[in-house]
Amino acid sequence: MIALLKKWWHSLGVMEPKALVYKKFKDHRLFTANVFLFGAFLGVILWIWDYITDPVGAQETVLLRSFFLILLVEYLMVRRWKNPYILGWMALALVLLTLMDYLVILTHLEGGMVYGIAGFMFYMLLPPIAFQAFPLWLNILGIIIIAAFPQLFAEAGFVDGFQQANYAVLIWPAASIAILIQYFYARSYHHRYEMEKALEHLSYTDMLSGLYNRRYFMETFHNLLEHAKVSGSSLGLLIADIDRFKLINDRYGHPVGDEVIRSLSALLAREVGAAGIVARIGGEEFGILLPDTDMEASSKIAEQLRLATAQMRIDLQYEEPLAFTISIGMAVSDNKSDVAALFKKADQALYKAKQSGRNRVCST
Numbered sequence: 001m002i003a004l005l006k007k008w009w010h011s012l013g014v015m016e017p018k019a020l021v022y023k024k025f026k027d028h029r030l031f032t033a034n035v036f037l038f039g040a041f042l043g044v045i046l047w048i049w050d051y052i053t054d055p056v057g058a059q060e061t062v063l064l065r066s067f068f069l070i071l072l073v074e075y076l077m078v079r080r081w082k083n084p085y086i087l088g089w090m091a092l093a094l095v096l097l098t099l100m101d102y103l104v105i106l107t108h109l110e111g112g113m114v115y116g117i118a119g120f121m122f123y124m125l126l127p128p129i130a131f132q133a134f135p136l137w138l139n140i141l142g143i144i145i146i147a148a149f150p151q152l153f154a155e156a157g158f159v160d161g162f163q164q165a166n167y168a169v170l171i172w173p174a175a176s177i178a179i180l181i182q183y184f185y186a187r188s189y190h191h192r193y194e195m196e197k198a199l200e201h202l203s204y205t206d207m208l209s210g211l212y213n214r215r216y217f218m219e220t221f222h223n224l225l226e227h228a229k230v231s232g233s234s235l236g237l238l239i240a241d242i243d244r245f246k247l248i249n250d251r252y253g254h255p256v257g258d259e260v261i262r263s264l265s266a267l268l269a270r271e272v273g274a275a276g277i278v279a280r281i282g283g284e285e286f287g288i289l290l291p292d293t294d295m296e297a298s299s300k301i302a303e304q305l306r307l308a309t310a311q312m313r314i315d316l317q318y319e320e321p322l323a324f325t326i327s328i329g330m331a332v333s334d335n336k337s338d339v340a341a342l343f344k345k346a347d348q349a350l351y352k353a354k355q356s357g358r359n360r361v362c363s364t
Contacts, residue, residue: 014136014137014140014183015136015137016135016136016137016186016190020190020193021084021085021134021135022082022084023193024084024132024133024189024193025082025084025087025133025134027133028132028133029078029079029133030079031132031133032078032091032130032131032132032133032134033074033075033078033079034075035126035129035130036071036072036074036075036078036091036130037071037072037075039068039071039098039126039130040068040069040070040071040072040075041068041069042068043065043067043068043069043071043098043102044065044066044068044069046065046119047061047062047065050065050105050109053109053110053111053112053115053116054108054109054110054111054112056110057108057109057110057112058109060108061105061108061109064101064104064105064108065105067097067098067101068098068101070094070097070098071094071095071098073090073094074087074090074091074094077090078091078133084133084134084135085134085135085138087133087134088131088133088134088135088138088139088142089138091130091131091134091142092138092141092142092145092146095123095126095142095146096145096146096149099120099123099146099149099150100149100153102116102119102120103150103153103154103158103159103162104159106119106159107159107160107161113159113161113162113163114163117163117166117167117170118170120150120167120170120171121170121171121174123146123147124143124146124147124171124174124175124178125178126146127139127142127143127146127178127182128178128181128182128185131182132185136182136183136186139182139186140179140182140183143175143178143179143182144175144179146175147171147172147174147175150162150167150171151164151167151168203215204216206279206280208258208261208262208280209261209262209265209280210262210265210266210269211265211268211269211278211279211280211286212277212278212279212280213279213280213281214279214280214281214282214287216279217277217279217281217287217289218339220277220289221237221287221289221339221343222339224277224289224291225333225337225338225339225342227291228291228292228333229333229335229337232335233291233292234292234293234294234295234332234333234334235289235290235291235292235293235332235333235337235342236276236288236289236290236291236293236294236295236297236298236301236330236331236332236333237287237288237289237290237298237330237331237332237333237342237343237345237346238287238288238290238298238301238302238305238328238329238330238346239281239285239286239287239288239328239329239330239343239346239347239349239350240268240285240286240287240288240302240305240326240327240328240350241282241284241285241286241326241327241328241350241354242260242261242264242284242324242325242326243324243325243326243327243354243358243359244324244358245257245260245283245284245324248260248322248324252316252322256314256316256322259314260314260322260324261280261284263312263314264286264309264312264324264326265278265280265286267305267308267309267312268286268288268305271301271304271305271308272288272290272301272305275290275293275301276288276289276290276291276293276301277289288301288305293332294332295330295332295363298330298332299330299361299363302328302330302361303361305326305328306325306326306328306359306360306361309324309325309326310323310325310359312324325358325359326359327350327353327354327358327359327360327361327362328349328350328353328360328361328362329346329347329348329349329350329351329352329353329362329363330346330349330361330362330363331343331345331346331349331363331364332363345363345364346364348364349362349363349364350362352364
């Protein structure tokens with residue numbers, strides 16, 4: 001039953017991807033925190049409503065109203081913690097505690113159950129407004145639980161005079177609207193998230209090769225080098241260049257040159273795999289980052305790429321298949337390396353490989 005429910009929720013888009021949930025939390029966390037801050041003090045200030053409703057009974061609700069300050073716990077946690085799942089459950093629990101407190105407050109006021117029933121609408125506003133930072137499925141579940149909680153609490157005999165019929169007529173249509181608001185907002189956010197991901201991918205992708213572009217490569221280079229310094233590991237850098245690429249373009253034309261770049265890009269991405277980052281950083285020049293890789297391992301990978309390229313053939317319709325080679329310059333970081341210096345070392349090593357005959361791997 002649970003598996004079928006999850007499958008149905010997935011089909012409706014209620015079960016959002018984890019990456020989306022964390023992105024949504026990052027975007028909404030401050031707003032959500034401030035709503036809980038506002039709710040904490042609003043719950044206390046509404047003692048004025050208690051006094052207007054029943055000045056005598058309001059004397060007994062002062063401490064009960066101060067209990068709303070428990071919402072400050074969620075305010076602090078949302079600002080400090082980064083797990084939207086745990087914080088979402090905590091938010092729901094705290095809201096239910098204040099809802100229970102509100103029910104008790106109404107029992108201390110003469111006619112409170114009659115006049116205070118509209119106050120439950122405030123709780124229907126909380127998930128659509130305050131729970132935006134949390135997963136959609138938790139929001140929907142929260143709305144249903146929050147709506148049903150007073151009825152269950154009254155049915156268990158904990159409060160007297162609860163207006164069951166009036167409450168149901170008022171709350172359940174409001175709960176349905178709240179669920180629809182949450183659902184359509186979440187779907188709209190999901191669409192925007194996918195659009196942003198697509199745009200980000202385009203901004204970091206080289207259109208011809210399908211690899212990362214120089215911008216992404218340099219940003220990642222900086223981040224990985226900083227990580228290597230902190231962790232005490234090494235970062236391997238390879239710069240590969242297609243040998244005599246201008247002659248290929250001049251003899252066979254640019255369409256064949258483009259096919260050479262595409263074929264080499266696919267080979268590099270396949271051979272390096274998850275072990276590193278491959279990018280096209282110039283016309284026929286490629287950069288490869290190898291995290292946690294020392295000189296010996298970097299040299300082995302570079303030689304593997306050189307040999308695989310030399311064995312590859314580009315099919316030409318009316319001529320012999322085209323073979324080509326690459327030269328590779330290699331450098332490995334130490335704890336004093338910076339991006340400019342390490343890149344210069346690899347570039348000098350590439351120049352050395354070119355000058356000493358091409359189709360080889362060199363290091364400084």
